[in-house]
Amino acid sequence: MNHTDNQRWVLRRRPESAPGPDDLEFVSSPVDELGDEQILVKNLLLSLDPTNRLWMSDRDQYLPPVEIGEIMRGTTIGVVEQSRSDRFDAGDTVLLGEGGWQTHSVAPGSAARRLRPVEGLPLQSHLSVLGMTGLTAYVGLLDICQPREGETLVVSAAAGAVGSVVGQIAKIKGCRVIGIAGGPDKCRWIVDELGFDGAIDYKSEAVGDALDRLCPDGIDMDFENVGGPIMDAVFSRLNKGGRMALCGMISGYNTEGPLAGPTDFGRVLMNRLTIRGFVVIDHLDRSADARRDLVQWITDGKITWKDHIVDGLENATDALSRLFSGAHDGKLLVRVAQ
Structure with a gap:
């Protein structure tokens, strides 16, 4: 009993x-x-x-x-x-x-x-880093964004559980990484401790203007966690052949009705963009690879x-x-x- x-x-x-x-x-x-x-x-x-x-x-x-x-x-x-x-x-x-x-x-x-x-x-x-969080970052960046050395990645919610790992993996792969986060402390953390190349505080500056300053040659990849106007600002600056891994749209989860998408969807055609939504439970076959690599990167001091x-x-x-x-x-x- x-x-x-x-x-x-x-x-x-x-x-x-x-x-x-x-x-x-x-x-x-x-x-x-x-x-x-x-x-x-x-x-x-x-x-x-x-x-x-x-x-x-x-x-x-x-x-x-x-x-x-x-x-x-x-x-x-x-x-x-x-x-x-x-x-x-x-x-x-x-x-x-x-x-x-x-x-x-x-x-x-x-x-x-x-x-x-x-x-x-x-x-x-x-x-967290060895669980679904780490697997989400691993699959979304490596399998969906397919980063190439020298490309520019923008990560929204960059100080969050997934975004912070995404940016560090991208640096390991030789990319330039710009993170969007809320508040000066989070922006300092992703630059000073995680090694991001730049940070945008969406609470205190216009995201579009900051992207123009930090990404003068455009954006090759967007790891999207937020949706809404922030997503639209990044989307509208994606280069030809740009890729978006759509992981989440948290900015709209507390509202009813459809979640808004990009305002100029014609850019998908004209710039040959790839936008792919993904849910981590569809990629559990990658768990062993992700765990192996993440443990090694943590051991080597490349991921915190x-x-x-x-x-x-x-x-x-x-x-x-x-x-x-x-x-x-x-x-x-x-x-x-x-």
């Missing part, structure tokens, strides 16, 4: 703008009993991502929306407390792609992946990163708002338990 209480966030209504206190409810109830081939996981860390806001809506998206009354979806790292699966034993550390916003998850053993420590790297790195950890599952909704205000550094996580 299982007497453990499970605390969790449940979706109560679909937000009309930024998620508010009435959209999600923090509730507690006994943990479900284990079925055959299932495991009980005590969650330690929860990943917060811009797509959390998409999953709360019923707009077209790459996974089914979270339904009203369901636990909020999210990726977790945790420790197996009980197992009825021959794949795992109690004490194993695992990653659950849909562990959810909860203290305990009951899941099929087939849905979990055992995590093995990497010397010198903290556990949370499996949710930041994790921003908020303590307490009860603070998950407040933490999520940081994604949209920019009040975080690097990968945003919630520490559910020690």
Whole structure:
């Protein structure tokens, strides 16, 4: 008999703008009993991502929306407390792609992946630079942008979890990198510590004017995380044969209706541009390559990163708002338990 209480966030209504206190409810109830081939996981860390806001809506998206009354979806790292699966034993550390916003998850053993420590790297790195974050940066830049030495790349949300890794990989590949970020501290970080060639503070200067100053010969690649006017400013300066890897459009996630695209779509034809949207779950076959290269680059001192950890599952909704205000550094996580 299982007497453990499970605390969790449940979706109560679909937000009309930024998620508010009435959209999600923090509730507690006994943990479900284990079925055959299932495991009980005590969650330690929860990943917060811009797509959390998409999953709360019923707009077209790459996974089914979270339904009203369901636990909020999210990726977790945790420790197996009980197992009825021959794949795992109690004490194993695992990653659950849909562990959810909860203290305990009951899941099929087939849905979990055992995590093995990497010397010198903290556990949370499996949710950031060695997890989906790193894979997103790796695939989006190398497979979709296909950088060539000497080309110019512009990265939006450049101080974020994905953008900061993208820029560093591009420097490894011999590219010139300009990052767009919010605030002087973030701009200093990506230039002084990450090695970007220039930074644009979208909160204090016109992005288009800054791009003209920093990219006088135009832009060859855009790694796009933001959408909206920032995306349009970069798009309108893409050179002939330019490539855009469309990773996210976070600037529009809190609004209803279609997300706006470029204002002069004719440039796609005239400049032979390639715009490709991608979702990282379609590229899991690249995980081993990405992990191998990222570990090597980290070991060699060529890649660094930041994790921003908020303590307490009860603070998950407040933490999520940081994604949209920019009040975080690097990968945003919630520490559910020690």
